[in-house]
Amino acid sequence: MTAPSVEAVGLRKVFPEPDRGAVTAIDNLSLTVRPGELTALVGPDGAGKTTLMRMFAGLLRPDQGRLQVLGIDVARAPQQVQDRISYMPQRFGLYEDLSVQENLDLYADLHGVPQDRRKERFARMLAMTDLAQFTERPAGKLSGGMKQKLGLACTLVRSPDLLLLDEPSVGVDPLSRRDLWKIVQALVEDEGLSVIVSTSYMDEAERCARVHVMQEGRILAEGTPATLLERARGLTFVATPPAGRPARELQARLIDAPDAIIDAVPQGGNVRFIRKPDADPSRLAELLENGPSAARPEELEDSFMILLREQDHEITPVTAEAGPDHPSTNGKPVILVRDLVRKFGDFTAVASTSFEVGRGEIFGLLGPNGAGKTTTFRMLCGLLPATSGQLEVAGRNLRVARAQARARIGYVSQKFALYGNLSVRQNLEFFGGAYGLGGRLLRERISDALEQFDLDPAAQSGLLPAGYKQRLAMATGLLHRPEILFLDEPTSGIDPLARRAFWRRITALARGGTTIIITTHFMEEAEYCDRIAIQDAGEMLAIGTPQQVREMAGKAGATDMNSAFIAIVEDARARRERQVA
Template identity: 50%
Template sequence: MTAAAPDIAASSEPFVRLTGVTKRFGAPAPALDAIHGSIAGGRITGLVGPDGAGKTTLIRLMTGLMLPEAGTVQVLGYDTRTDPASIQAAIGYMPQRFGLYEDLSVQENLDLYADLRGLPNDARTTTFGELLEFTDLKRFTARLAGKLSGGMKQKLGLACALLRKPRLLLLDEPGVGVDPISRRDLWKMVEKLTAEGVGVVWSTAYLEEAEACDHVFLLNQGKLLFAGAPQEMTSRVAERVFRVSGIEGRRREKLARLLDDEGVVDGVIQGEAIRLVMKAGLEPPPLAGNGAATALRADITPPRFEDAFVDMLGGGPGGRSRLAETQRTFAADAGKAVIEARGLTKRFGDFTAAENITFDIPRGQIFGLLGPNGAGKSTTFKMLCGLLKPTAGEGRVAGFDLRRDAAEARNRLGYMAQKFSLYGDLSVTQNLNFFAGIYGLSGTKRRERIALMTEIFDFRPTQDMSAKDLPLGLKQRLALACAVLHEPEVLFLDEPTSGVDPITRREFWTHINGLVEKGVTVLVTTHFMDEAEYCDRISLIYRGRSIALGSPDEMKARVANKDLPDPTMEDAFIALIQDSEAKEAA
């Protein structure tokens, strides 16, 4: 596919050999703790685990950019201590935050990295053409990298890493912040490389991506918990995962009660149903309703990698939310929407980012905005929380018109941004105080709410730490605490759990589900398709327009057919967008 590349011969020798690899960064606990294992060529090896698990550290050790404190790392027969230059000449490396130059075009970035990689001039035309075809970027060579969507940036980063075909390709979280379509495109590209014998290491915090790997290393807090085929991991909870259907009433309240049963290891909402992982030999318990136990239908369902991981960690956090228990209740107003979008449109010059977006959200519901990178969902989101003024149309929050009364509307809502939006140089307590002031809390009320958040989220051990130095899970807890300090009736959550571990994600959604039961209304954007299942309704936005509106189960039913009788939310997402493209092309 690329020029000036050595032949990659099949070999039984591992491409990477890890022997007792340990690395510390001053902290008492090592970032990597005596890791053993090997990585083969011609297949995708997943480094799987939450933020802070040690994935990036292990990849950087494989590049020779960092040396282990103990143990050895051998890559393609070379020891990283004695011959890092030979390793670096034979591998491709795409860091987590790939160093694209955003003020250079796609072609200019390729030219620059070709210079850095020493690609001969006479090979460039062919190589660039093949890479642009491979990544589907041929139409965008003149576009500035800073103007690309997240998925397109990742494709350009991959192209730059492949300018000289590597024997081993190291990809550090290439799917973070990338929509399901772009992520699937990246996987197809990587699978083509493995067919040519290239060894690929794919680091990810998305546990569903683990199932697409040939082999996985599961890391948590620097320790290797599992190494092997993903099917070996999921088989550990076979016959213990159930889809519970036939639920009457509010499923969030039912889930909370189920999670407090000692036989339930884990549970999540899956559309109108609930997905449960049970202890060995147990079936889902009955739910009491109207004074009697209500029989539920519990069907065994195929396990997922995440089911097995949560089981390995000892189970989820339970169904109780102290945060929700302290939240005031907002009574439903019959027939009255809390969030309304009426023909919302936003133009930037001659570019229409969002066009005629219309929906409403009743009190006590979760509404999801889904869509590929650059589709217009973030623009819609920002218009509805008063951060962006619409070109046309109307948005209302808690009865306030966002054109005339944006400040009043913002006082009724809590906002948790996609990128950590707190003040990194302020401590945990200082951030809480700052946001309490912004939301107009003072005196006894202010002190009580800050003390309550500190207790609920267990901030006391870290209350004097700078926010920027917190682990990602604690940062997300702090962001949520600041967003709900003033007990808002509306919550805006923009990619709230990206990169955090499954237990923290479940804790987060336990709080959100509990708040919704108290009448709080939630608007959320997410690239996690399993999180979309928590929503009561979803608007799928593509090319600035809403192309589908309905519940998760309605979305899945729209794309079900004899070849795909039980589609996932990701299947529905991709099929609905492909259908929209086909209609436009017709």
């Protein structure tokens, strides 16, 4: 029999923290990874997935236990392990001033790839990643999805015996995510490569041969996706919301009822939910307002949510949110965009975009990496001037009153933009002061934020798990109760449980009158929006309710938002190619 790729027995890893004492990241963990398979690590933020991956890579030494990778004792010979594996961390270190080819050459040098093997290996990696035509382009000029693919190509410039991928599709659009997984699956099938991947996407974990569910440094469950699915058998349903009401309202009603409901999420204009095994039928009928529901096939995410709920992970019900301190008046749009254009030299990033957003509306701005949505977003926030066009935010013309408009908005950036060396409380105090709050009012707002977002005021911000960093960023952006909240991919890299809690709060904010503008690569999140817009290459491809957008893509056979997004973007790209030809 072939030896396991990884064999871990009784692993333990503890990190000392001055303010909080010792933090146990890995706690008596044991697992076996079979060779030639695609294996997934999933779990909520802070579960220990990245720590475990770094231990597999020989970058961290276990405090206790035994760990063998490719038959090598990692604690005794970490360099021998590193000579035979390839590891792609969440933030892969591309050199942005170097071209695609120069990055490949550099990593080949670092890994000691012989010159006579480079040509064939480079050609294969460039073909698989579809980067062959971009070899002279600086890495810094690539889109997010292309950077991830280049990172994977650099990781694979040598032929490893084991590939470790830590959240490889974080911040990547559905098209690029699909391409990344085609590459990974081809490596497993064609080369028999052993791959371990940590992921926040349950549909990605469902493609793997085995899945290990982690929580607080331990393994909660493991097995094939089909085996894990059995936990949800007979508990999964789909419900239709009352006529004229958005699905997110029914979803909020269900998810706030932990006595009967394990999980609920909008999908395709309906709400898919998991009921508790002992749920009272009359209670379910009350929650569904006697509306129709039907059984649906269970998914891996259903089993994942059941496992977490068994660990007493609950989403705190949100009954009300304070309204904005600067409410809109006269029923006018909160955001008005007409013929918006932004150019960088000869390059047009946004081309003649127009739309309106009303008070209390959740408006989603979607598009592939490099589509122009972040540029549009930065113009709406007053962070980037428009080349031409009309742009009004909170009743202010951004051409002449940018500072006044910014005082009425909150902003949560794609990357953690707070001060990592400050505590949670210190960040809230600093940014609260920057928003003009002080004295008793600031203390009250900070106290409310700490309670609402379940934050430890003494924790060092930079050491928080991704989900808690997102909570802190949200709390900071809402301290001054803005009229408009801009969220740039706020759920990138956080687990499904944290995404549910995030959207529960967003729904409550919108009900209180706050206008939400959000960009996201999770297509399921588009279902929470009142309307969405899809951009690509600076062009507005579609705008409307989620149902209207799905109908636009229906001719291509798209039934869910993910396939609708891909169909709309690919159709537009094919049209542009025909025009060029």
